[in-house]
Amino acid sequence: MLRKTALSLLLLVTAACGGGGESSDNGSNSGTTTPVSVTNDITGTWLEYVEEFDCKEVYQFYSDSTFSVQTGGEFIEGVFTFENTVSTGQAHKLELTFESQNGEADCQGDRGNIVGQIATLFIKFNSDHQLSFYASVDAVEVITELDRNVPIDTNPLSTAILAGERASISLIQESYQLINPQLLYGPQGMTFDANGVIHWQPDNLFFTREQEYNFAISAENSIEDKLLVVRVVDDLAQQPLVRTGIEIPYSSNNLWVADFDGDGKNELLSSSSEGVISLLSHTGASYRQEWVYPYAPIGDSRTLKTVAQDINHDNRTDIIVLSDHGLYRITDLSKPMETIYEDETLTFLDVGGNDNSNASSDDLVMLTFGTMGHQVHLINANTGKIKFSYSVSAATTQVRLANVxxxxxxxxxxxxGYVFDSISGENEWLFFSGFGDDISLGDIDGDGVAEIVGAPRWGKVSVYSVISKSLLFDMTTERDNICTVKTANIDSDPDSEILIGNCQWGYIYAVDVQEEKPVEVWRLDLIEHSSSSIVTGDIDNDGADEIVWGSGHTSSGPDIIAVADLGVEPQIAWSSEIEQQLLRFTSSGWGQISPGNFSTVFVAPSSSSHSGQRIIVMDNLGELRFSDETASNWNRSKHAKVIDYNHDGYADIFLGSSDLYDGFLLVKELDTFRTLWGGEGEQSKDYGIIESLDVDGDGQEDLLAVSGTRIQLLDVTEQRLFDEKVFGSHITDLLIFERDGINYLSVSTYSEVIIYEVSNSKLIQRTRENIYCERIGYRTSDASLICSEGTGYNKITSYDLDLVPRVSIALDEEVTDFIVVDDNALVASRSGVYSNEEKFYISEVDLTTGKIIWQGPNLLGPIYPRSLHFINKTDSFDRNRLTFSTENAMYLTR
Known part of the structure; x- marks a missing residue:
């Protein structure tokens, strides 16, 4: 059928019969029978899809006898008359008077001036939802057909669907049918049919119990592509299991001892400048990480402050979190944190909790900076309501709350130096010199009222009384560089003692007030450089309090947590070990380590104290096992591959390492960490990416190892070299895939991508093109090689196996890693220009449109290439999972 636009319709009609006159035959016969009449209404929205130009022409007829036509960029308006009722079989007369147009090109790219013209057309209704245009009342040839717009009803999407259950959601009325319905993009397994029904059985969620999924639909007889959202609820979903190295706070008052999980035992709450909020618990002779909040706090993690306080009165201590962006609470360790208070006009600086057991535990005090300068606020932690606010000096950096x-x-x-009453808001005292850089409130003289203990970074520790509004006394320590002061009752009398921590190298001092004079009663070595926070409490649940502090954050050595028993002669009982200080993890995969024990595996190239490479195995409960140091690993090798090397049903690991400058390869059992093969170094070898494939069909996995510009294909069992290739530039990634029963190896370098066929234990080149990919993947459904351009870039391109580009997409965020799952990609990304603005996500992305289907929460650091793995629920897990590593953490979704 010849397509006609509004303009060409006018030209056609005005050229025929003086504008297409009316027939004198009204359809009646010469007998006495009265012809049956029919009434139709043209008002509404009609459209036609112009396939040749991929364009929809939209005709709007309004009840006030005006009309509009949108065709391409052209927009036309005018008035119309329409003959609603005609004899059966006759055409309705439509007269269009064109009054305005914008002069843009129509769907066919044509332009023309039709303002002031009148077109007479004749219309027959093929159904309630379709009409045909004719040039005259008795014409047989159809000029064009229009379909009534099918409205999309989004109300059914307001009800969430359940993960694992098949849902069919109707988006149109039953009387309509869609022409060529299309699901433009959407989650895996979703379909859209001509009845306007979305069919989908969502898989389990990865990060939260509720997730929004984006999708888009279109049809030739629907006015526009519809961008839609459906919510999925997964009642079985839990927050990801996360473990990190031992994390210590970099500022004071950020260690807390309390029962946070309601098990009747105390844990140690710690937070770090990397945004990690974690709990340590006592296990026998040591301490283990029991819980980590899996997501980065909102705002700059370097400003993180915490308070431990039962704000909802459930006899379980809650976690209050402050960042520069706002104030938040965690009242359930299994759920995301909730907002207490946010204000984009303010920068949040500090938070303090209630230090008095006889007062309300709802109240918090916070310090902010904004257009009103520095202010302190008393806020209800449950309602988020500010009770009062007062301005303070710019020298204010800390706030505390107690009865003084x-x-x-x-x-x-x-x-x-400010003291405000929490009921009246009255400023009771202003000590103009200030109390110091770090302060703590505690009853050090046994009178039932807390004193103020303050210390500058350099100088004396001073004690003040609000009652007398005076300095009671001050004291010096052997080393007068002071980072932390804390008041706590650490002996058998009712008075609190003063605990002082040095900056740089030094001690933790305990000072008791005896006969109104300060007396040092003991000191303990900091172990590492400087002190951060100090806290006391029964951390090992033996009925007696311990003292805990952080150290090492100001030097290149390890960051540690130290625990000391408080007895007649206090002594250090425990400090975190080397393997607990690991960082910059790389996920290597997962597998069955021993019968019924499926675990994820990570490699840490070094620790914060620069010790060597270790392998870490994490089971489904978060229990960690550490290998001994594999080597000094001076080249910082981090890539490895978990594989059942000898097909005995249990996972092994291929990895590269080094001693000094001599690189080597290893094959290890993951159950015992026993070395099965390798360990002999070769000078200047720097092993990076590791892959595996049974090349010769002997039932044993063979090893593909990258060293700079060289790739080696090795028979581990026979200890021989199958093949070797050397390239002109550094190798960025390897990919093994299978097509039609043939194994292929794709190699990407800084300058090219090469596809090899693996045949007879050799690599036979098939295709080579000058393409740069930092990361490559394979989509089975259409045999596409998927390429991301690498760090700093947001582009992903699909190629056929001749390396001819098919489609490129650009995301709004930098792509750091991706994996192909079915037809879509799971993409790890980084956003933000400055380090304090960075956010790190995993998203499902449509590889044709680049649209994000869902996006997870902000993670604890960037995910680097080859660190993201998908675990299908058929692989001995009860649900689909992800395991991955960020710079700061190891993850397993559950």
């Missing part, structure tokens, strides 16, 4: 006078209510105390 003779009334019963709490006072707000700042390090800069």
């Amino acid at each position: 006078d003779e009334d019963e209510q709490l006072e707000l105390v700042t390090n800069s």
